[in-house]
Amino acid sequence: MLRSRSTLLFGLLVCAVFLAAGLVVSVNFGVAGIGVTDVVRAFGDYDGSRDDLIIRTIRVPRALAAALVGACLAVAGAIMQGITRNPLADPGILGINAGAAFAVVTTVFVFGGTASSTFAPFAFVGAAIAATVVYGIGSMGRGRMRPMRLAIGGAAVAALLSSFTTATLVLSEQTMDTIRFWLAGSVLGRDLELLQQISPYVLVGFALALALSRQVTALMLGEEVASGLGQKTGLTKSLAVLSVVLLAGSAVAVAGPVGFIGLVVPHAVRFFVGVDYRWILPYSAIIGGIVLLGADIISRVVLPVHEIPVGVTTAVVGAPFFIYLARNKVSQ
Template sequence: MTITENQLRSEKTKKQFLLVFGLILGVIILCLSLIASITWGAAEISFKDSYQAFTAFDGSSNHLIIRTIRLPRSLIALLVGAALAVAGAIMQGLTRNPLASPSILGVNAGAALAVVVGTLMLGSVSLNFYTWFAFAGAAISAVTVYFFGSIGRSGATPFNLTIAGAAFTAFIASITSGILILSQRTLEEIRFWLAGSVAGRDLNLLLQVLPYLCIGLILALALSKQITMLSLGEDTAKSLGQSIALTKILAAISIILLAGSSVAIAGPIGFVGLIIPHLARFLVGVDYRWILPYSAMFGAIIVLIADLFGRLIIRPAELPVGLVMPLIGAPFFIYLIRWKLKK
């Protein structure tokens, strides 16, 4: 019996070591991706100049590009990627739906419509107004999809939620397109934002949404143990004394903060919240205390790389990251659909 317990303890220690090592390795890759995003772009700037832009700033054009354009863009890509991936992981855990994500279940589309309506009504305003519109749109969309997905005898099954989310997303997208067709002014003001882009943002915009992103991420990490139990089934969570209603409310607040902030600053970027949680779950298992940190790390890396790819592929022109992500996410989404239908 003692040998068995020692073996179990040894296996657990080995697994914990591998998870910590993987997290450290991922952080190193994230740092390298951030450095590459800051260094490479349309303008040819050496690594030495990039380094000196922070250590010996001289006001030259290269230094200004690094500090005022590439640094804010890279930091926003990092935070948006982490936020969307964590939001997707929480949605998949709460609904036990492998296809759940802010883009699939209509949260991004609702936030985008709210921002479009806000722009139509108020014109060009500060990002703070966009943020609150995005929060409202994300919240209304989440509640609406869950309501329609719960109608019927079977209730809010993963299939029902996916169908409701897809239908609601198409409906919202048609309204958004109609508004943009009727209002050329609105289209001109936010057309690049609608494609999903981190270009042209500055540190002031990042600082305006940073508190909401941080609160959403901290809340998500604080709920990781409860989400793990809930992902195993509501009956299991109840038997362990968990308050399911409170967990769902707090998790919904976290999703709204993360998705709403991301859409407000970068527009609707799809597939990050869909594919990244699956990658994290494949590597670390079902424990959300590890899934969420890994999702945040992988989400940040993939958005940084996608944005960098969009800058380099047709240099000196560029593609918004929202147009690059489907090249990665669409094949994975098709695979998930086929896998789900075979079950």
């Protein structure tokens, strides 16, 4: 599956063009009847009219949010699959999304719905705690981390946290009414302010991931290989987990628990790109962005008034893929 450097670079450019096209298409879709010419004018000849404002402050942030969340989740999933050598690793399945969701629901329960602009830090804390617990479970004991235990441990932590979430929602119908759309995963109504809030975390997360890409490739080939190459595998893994928390936490803070992107995209990328994480990561980021943008456009088009939460669209596509992987990629 090794491709030449120039082919890979060219492919990456093509994907980037697709992502840009996806952003443009996304900006053109919406409830308000705003034509393509208006969109062009909003950027070329901005006059502060309401249509311009809608494009600049509502549609563009929404499209950016979708692309950013998709990129974060895909990269986080790729890193998780790499360091755990588990084809099924994904922030959703391993309970990280559930941790962030529980933290956010608790926040709303305690402080009320008006605290909604301050979801982000709580989502991070929740994601970090869940990631630490699941990672700890996976690496407890002698010997190496066991993919199987990680998957089951993650699933159990996810089950546990979501039953806590349910508990909180049962206690307060108000909280449920406020939060339930968010719980399904949605990028509706995300504004630039929110994106600005989380962008530092995302940047650090991406930088960390890219910096670790060589080490993760070695880890993917086996712990012995990595150690043989003189790596401090413990340090690599800890830093990689940190980047996963930053990326997945940001994604949940923006869009709620969107599942399966982190699972599906890296596999698709690996199929075309091979095993080198220096290429897998940028490809995952761009394709993740395209996929979530597409899913968001579909959610808006299928039922224009009942916006389907985008997390549902991704689940419908991703879940069968997970089962396919479990059937065919797991050999033990």
